[in-house]
Amino acid sequence: MAILTPITPHFLPSGTLLEGDIITRGHINRTYVSVVQQDGATKRYVHQLINTHVFRDPVRMMDNIRWVIEHLAAKRSGDPGLLHLLPNDDGEVYFKDDEGNYWRTYNYVEGSTVFDIVPSADVAYEAAVAFGKFLHDLSDLDAQRFHITIPDFHHTPRRIERFKQALAQPVEGRTETCQAQIEFVLRNEDLGGALINVLENHPQTIRVTHNDTKVNNVLFCEKSLKGMTVIDLDTVMPGSVLFDVGDLIRTACNSAAEDEQDLSKVQFDFDKYAAIVRGFAETIGDTLHPAEWDAMASCGAVITLECGIRFLTDYLDGDKYFRIHRDGQNLDRARTQFHLVQQMIDRMDEMKAAVNSVRF
Ligand code: GN1
Ligand code: MG
Numbered sequence: 001m002a003i004l005t006p007i008t009p010h011f012l013p014s015g016t017l018l019e020g021d022i023i024t025r026g027h028i029n030r031t032y033v034s035v036v037q038q039d040g041a042t043k044r045y046v047h048q049l050i051n052t053h054v055f056r057d058p059v060r061m062m063d064n065i066r067w068v069i070e071h072l073a074a075k076r077s078g079d080p081g082l083l084h085l086l087p088n089d090d091g092e093v094y095f096k097d098d099e100g101n102y103w104r105t106y107n108y109v110e111g112s113t114v115f116d117i118v119p120s121a122d123v124a125y126e127a128a129v130a131f132g133k134f135l136h137d138l139s140d141l142d143a144q145r146f147h148i149t150i151p152d153f154h155h156t157p158r159r160i161e162r163f164k165q166a167l168a169q170p171v172e173g174r175t176e177t178c179q180a181q182i183e184f185v186l187r188n189e190d191l192g193g194a195l196i197n198v199l200e201n202h203p204q205t206i207r208v209t210h211n212d213t214k215v216n217n218v219l220f221c222e223k224s225l226k227g228m229t230v231i232d233l234d235t236v237m238p239g240s241v242l243f244d245v246g247d248l249i250r251t252a253c254n255s256a257a258e259d260e261q262d263l264s265k266v267q268f269d270f271d272k273y274a275a276i277v278r279g280f281a282e283t284i285g286d287t288l289h290p291a292e293w294d295a296m297a298s299c300g301a302v303i304t305l306e307c308g309i310r311f312l313t314d315y316l317d318g319d320k321y322f323r324i325h326r327d328g329q330n331l332d333r334a335r336t337q338f339h340l341v342q343q344m345i346d347r348m349d350e351m352k353a354a355v356n357s358v359r360f
Contacts, residue, residue, distance in 0.1 A: 004034055007047055010095040011086040011105040012036050025116075025216060027322040028054050029234070033108060044108035045086070049101055050094075054321065055234060058102040060147040062094050065233040067146070068138065068208070075137050081109055081219065081229030112219035112228050116257060123225055124252045124272035127218045128279025130227025131210065131244055135284050138208045143238040146208055153211055153235060154243040156192035156306045160185065163309050166316040174316055178331055181312050184338045188345075191305055194298045195242045198291045205289045209239035215252040241288065242295055245280050246303030249273060253300065254340055259332045266336045268343035273300065274354045281358035293359050297351040301344040308337025 001020035008017045015038035023031040030049040035042060050058045062085075069083055076082055085093040086105040094104045118124050152158045163185060167175070175182065199206060210217075210230065217232040251258070253276070255267040277296070288296075312334040314321045319330055344351065 001034075004032055004047060006097070007095065007103050008034060008036060008045075008105075010088045010103075011047075012038050012045070013089065014038055018042065024325075025114075026232070044110070046106040046108050048104050048106075050104065050234075052100075052102060055149060057147070057149060058094065061149045061234060062092075062104065064146050064149060064236050066093055067141070068233055068236050071141060072134075072137055079229075081112070083107065083109070083229060083231065083233075109219050109229055109231075111222055113222040114216045114219060116216050117255070118215055118252045118269075118272060121269075121271040121275040123220070124215075124269075125275035125279045126220065126225060126227045127215050127248060127252055128245075128276040129283055130218045130230055131213050131248055132280045132283025133227075134210060134230045135207070135241055135244060136287070138236075139284070139287055141208045143206050143208050146237050148237050150235065150237075153237070154239060154303070154306065155196050156194075156302055156309075157196060159306050159309050159313070160189050160192050163313045163316075166313045170316040171318040174318075177328075178312060178315065178334070181308075181331070181334050181338055184341075185305075185309055185312065188305060188341065191298070191302055191341075191345075194295055195240055195246070195302050198242060198289075198295045199240045202289055202291050205240060205292055206238050207241065208236060209241060209244050211235035211237060211239050211243055211247075213244040213247040214250070215248060240292070241280075241284060242292060242299040243303060245276070245296065246299035246301075247307075248276055249300030249344075250304040250307060250337070250340065252276060254336065256336065258336055259329050260336050261332050263335060263339050266339045268340050268347070270347060270350065270354075273351065277354050278358050281360070285358065285360045288360065293355065296355045297348060300351070301341050301348070304337050304344065305341045308334045308341065311337065 004020040015036040017036055019035040021033050028051045032047045034045050055061045084107045088095040094102050096102050212232055212235045219228045221228050253269045253272045255269055256265040260266050311330045315330040
C-alpha cells in the first residue's frame with residue numbers, strides 16, 4: 001500500500017486510502033487496486049504504473065485511450081461497465097511523479113470477474129461478443145488520428161526478423177535449451193505473412209483495434225457471465241480485426257495456463273473456437289472485407305505463433321520485455337504457444353469450415 005500513498009491524492013484529493021493490493025496478472029504494467037473513502041462513499045479504484053520501457057510515449061498512449069473511452073461513453077451512456085479515467089490535479093488523465101514514473105487511475109468495475117482459462121464455450125462466445133461490440137462501436141473512428149504507440153506490434157514477419165537477431169546474439173547457454181522451439185519457428189515462418197498481407201493489400205481494412213484481446217482483458221458480470229467491458233486499452237491503435245480475433249482464439253481456446261509446463265494439458269478447444277468465430281460474425285461480420293474472411297481461419301494460428309515467437313525472443317534476450325516470476329517462464333510460455341499452433345495447423349480444414357458456416 002505504501003507505493004500508492006503518494007499517488008492517490010493526485011487523483012482523489014479529498015480521499016483517504018484505506019487499502020491497497022497488487023494484481024499480478026499483466027506482463028507489462030504494474031497494477032494495483034485501492035479502497036478509498038471520499039465524500040462519505042467508499043469505492044475501489046485501479047491504479048497503474050505504466051511501463052515506459054514498453055510504452056515509450058505514455059502521453060500519446062493516454063491520448064489514444066482517452067479518445068476510445070470518450071467515444072464509448074457517448075455510445076453507451078449509463079452502462080455500468082464503462083471505464084473512466086480520473087483526471088489528476090492538472091486535469092490530465094495521468095500523473096507523472098518526481099522520478100518520471102507515469103501513473104493513471106480508473107474506476108473499478110464492481111460486480112465483475114475475469115477468466116485466465118475459459119470454463120465453457122458459452123463464456124468464449126461472450127468474450128467474442130464483448131470484443132466484437134467494442135470493435136463495432138469504434139468502427140466510425142478515424143484510425144489515422146490514432147498514434148502508433150508500438151510500431152509493427154502485430155507485424156509478424158518483423159517479429160520473426162527480430163527473433164533471428166536474438167538468435168544471432170543469445171544470452172549464453174539459452175539456445176541449447178530451446179532447440180525444438182527454434183526449429184518450430186523456422187519451420188513455420190511462412191505462416192507469418194498471412195494477416196499483415198491482408199492489411200497491406202487492402203489498406204481500407206485498417207481500423208482502430210484493441211490489439212491485446214487476451215480473454216482476461218474482458219470483465220464478465222459475475223452473476224450472468226455476460227461480458228461487461230473490455231479493459232487494457234494500452235495498445236488501441238490502427239490495426240486489423242484479424243489481430244483481435246486471433247488473440248482471443250490464442251487465449252480462450254487454450255485449456256491450460258499460458259505458462260503451463262505439462263504440455264499434455266495444453267489442448268486447443270475446438271468448441272470454443274467455433275463459439276468465438278460465431279460471436280465475432282454476429283457483431284462485426286457485416287463490416288468485414290472478403291479478404292478478411294479468407295484469412296480468418298488462420299488468424300488464431302498466426303497470432304499464437306507470433307506471441308510464441310515474442311516469448312522465445314525475450315527468453316533468448318534474457319527476459320527483458322515480459323515480466324517473469326520464475327526462471328524459464330518465457331520459454332514455458334513459448335512452448336505452450338507452439339503446441340497450440342501445431343494443433344491449429346492440424347485442424348485448419350475444420351476451422352475453415354467453421355468460418356464458412358458463419359461467413360456473410
Ligand atoms: C502482454 O500486459 P499484458 O499481459 O496485457 C503483451 C501482449 C501479449 C501478452 C501475452 C504491450 O500483455 O502483446 O500478447 O502479454 N502486451 C504488450 O500474454 O506487449
Ligand atoms: Mg496489456
